Amino acid sequence: MRTSLTILSLIFFTAPGFYAQIEDITIGSPAWLVEIYFSEAQFAGKTKYFAGEMKEEEYEPTIGEELKGTATISYHEILSENMKAVYAVEVKLNEDIIDFYCYMLETNDGWKIEAVRRFLLPGFIYSTKDSLSQISNLSSSDGELLKIVKLLTSSDAELKNYFQKNVNDFYKLVLYLEDEDEKNIQNLLNELNIDAVFMDDKFPGCIFLQIGAFDKTEMGYFYSGESSSLPKISPNRFIYIEEILPKWYIYKII
Incomplete structure (x- = not known):
């Protein structure tokens, strides 16, 4: 379920290293960590909840600390499997929207944040x-x-809306690629402002509709056909993958 709140409106700090229950969110859960990291103006004892590369962030401000309670956040889970959880977090500051991705790992000592990406x-x-x-x-x-x-x-929310608005044309692109109809492919790419449509041998059965690519950075949509091998979310490559419709996904690569 998508959660939305104004920073500091639902969270209160009670004592160093101790946080009160946030409505129905379990203390120490992935959702709780997202709330505290992105919206709390002070995250005391934060290294207890850090793992991997995040251990080096002890003296760096969290997003909540950096923004000092001046933004609004919303978030939702995009992956939960094999003791891992990934959340997409939207931070709205005035008219600006910034999308973050928070990667968490369940350890013997509870859930910990192992990476944050933008x-x-x-x-x-x-x-x-x-x-x-x-x-x-x-x-x-x-x-x-x-x-x-x-x-x-565009923000992730805007990319979803753009896809929904043009969903029929995106299906046409997939059909044109399968039929090797180069003329109609190029015409539709131009109409949709999509840079390219292609298949990747690393991910059989997937058709990528690339919005843009710069060096190692890439973003777009992909369609997963029958018996397809989907890419995996990772803080080091496909930092964001989210299903929009059955078989259709948004992706971002760094």
């Missing part, structure tokens, strides 16, 4: 969007470029 594109993508957005009368080519960079910089 998907970032090259800086020129954001500056291009800002510059073009301030121009009232764009040329046709600049207008198309603005559509592309807006899609590239």
Whole structure:
């Protein structure tokens, strides 16, 4: 179930290293860790709840500490298996939305955060969007470029909405690829502002619809056909995978 709250509105700090129950969330659970890490203005004794690379973050502020209770967060679980849990976390600060991904591991000593990731594109993508957005009368080519960079910089929620709005065309792309219909593929890629559609030998049965790729960074959607081998969520590669519709997923790679 998706949870939404204003930072500090539902959480209160009682004593160093001790936190009160947050409504119906169990203390020490993955959801509790997400609440504390992303929304609490002080996470006392945080290293007790860190594992792996996060142990090196002892003297670094958490997201909640850095924002000092000025944002609104919402989150939901996108993976729960084999003593691992991954949550997608949306942080809204004024009009800006930042998507984070929190990876947790269940140990003999309870649940711990082992990594936190954020998907970032090259800086020129954001500056291009800002510059073009301030121009009232764009040329046709600049207008198309603005559509592309807006899609590239969309939040996860916006990417889901974009897919739902154009779902029939995405299905057509899959069919055109299977039929090797290059002309219709290119026309539809242009209409959808999608960079490429392809299959990857590493993931048999999956068809990737790439929105954009820069060096090792990549984002888009993929379709999983029959007997497909899906990529796995990892803080080191596919940092975000979430099912939108049966057989359809959003993905982000770093």
